[in-house]
Amino acid sequence: MGILERIFESGEQRVIGNCQEIITIAGSANKLLMKGFHSESALQKIHLLERQSDRKVFSIVTTISAGSIAPNAIDNFIALVKKEDDIVDSIYNLCREMCRYRIEEDKIEDTVDSKIMDLLGLATTAIGQLKILFKEDDERNISRYRHKVADIEEDGDIIKDWLLSYAYKKKMDFKSFNHTIELAHKADDILDSCRSTADYFTNIMFSLTT
């Protein structure tokens, strides 16, 4: 790569561009999960996406390590990429948990499913905001979208708490109880990773020109 290309097409911008692809993969995985609740075929498709995300992460980390990023920003960039991958991993983990066990009592299962669906709906919105965020290079807008993702994550916490309380309130066998708790945590993990991704992205962008 020539010196002018190296200067004018900054490594940081290229890596952020590549990071957007992982967000797109996360969006597809989330969509599949919402469509195919408890479905084995959805699980297989999400597993493929999860592997695709892993490969993308490996390729981005290799690019970062090859010297396209300022050394003092490398750690933040790697953390950002790993956090993005965590979104896809969390979706896959949630899908696996859903396929692993079904709550016997239909009413309880419907309630739990509806709350998990709410959390996945929030994840769709958060991933949508992340897609917009990753295209932004205006500090004001970056702050705005980061706050939106944080607000979504907090809304998710409320639903998760409700679900945990519900699990403790209702009479159910241990497996169903444990399954409900696991689902609540795993669904919330998706939103937590979205928030961390937005935080890392913001830190990186704000520190680039200081």
Next chain:
Amino acid sequence: MLDYYALFALLISLGLAALVAGNNLFSCSGVIVAGGIVKRKTGVVVALIGYLLGLLLQGGMLHIGVYALLPVHDSMILFAGILAAGAVFVVSHLLKAPQSLSLVLASAFVGAGLAAGYAIDMTFLYLMIAAWIMAPVVSLLVVFFIASSQKEKKKDIWRSLKIAKVLLIVTSFLMAYTLGANTLGFLYSSVGYGSVTILLLFMAAIAVGSFAFSGRIIRNVEEEVMPVKYKGALATQLVSTVLVEAATFLGIPLSNTQVFTTSLLGSGLSYKTRIIDPKALKVILLTWILGALACLAMGYVIAYALILA
């Protein structure tokens, strides 16, 4: 025709020129290489072109300084000064203390000149000492205020980043230019002012030193000096360049190392959470003061011994 003293003075000077060129790669191109803006080899070439152009276009200006400190051209006295400065500079280099060649060379010249009974231009001497004290203080304060100034929210981060990177390449080149004009110019003016052959030898030594010591370019920035971000790095290099260039116009040898180090300190202090090791600062300050005093004494003793012999 060169006598032995002049020949040895020239050889030591060429060695010092190579060492200074290599040592200062980190202050000139360290940020652009460490920041991934250019590759190491390109960083070395940017600095090398700066050194050579600075020496070629403005190096002769430092003859004013040499003449003020050593008004009589005597190769034996010159040799005494360069030997003293070279010894202190190399010892500091081996101890990994950031020493300034301008400072030790000028001090050694004063010592050697006093031993020889030369009428040193005292006005120039006072001006030079004032510049040595003022320049680091000014650079520290200016960089501190620039780096800690409240920044506005940026609308176009990528564009700002590209502009910052281009500016950093320019300031890196200018830093190298002023080093070539001032420090290397002072060295050249003392041993070969007006000689094209010696100028070419200096340029060759600078090129050899730059490539031979190019491995230090990253290590120094990352391990020995506080790594600064783009804004701090720009302010540091710009202020160092302006101060050293101003000194060059007055013929005053001013240390790039001193100005750059204190500018870095100013940049470092501007970060709220930056921790600066006071012990390291004391070592740097002591290196400068003791280095200058040691050179003054050594220059005097060597010149006196040579006169007696």
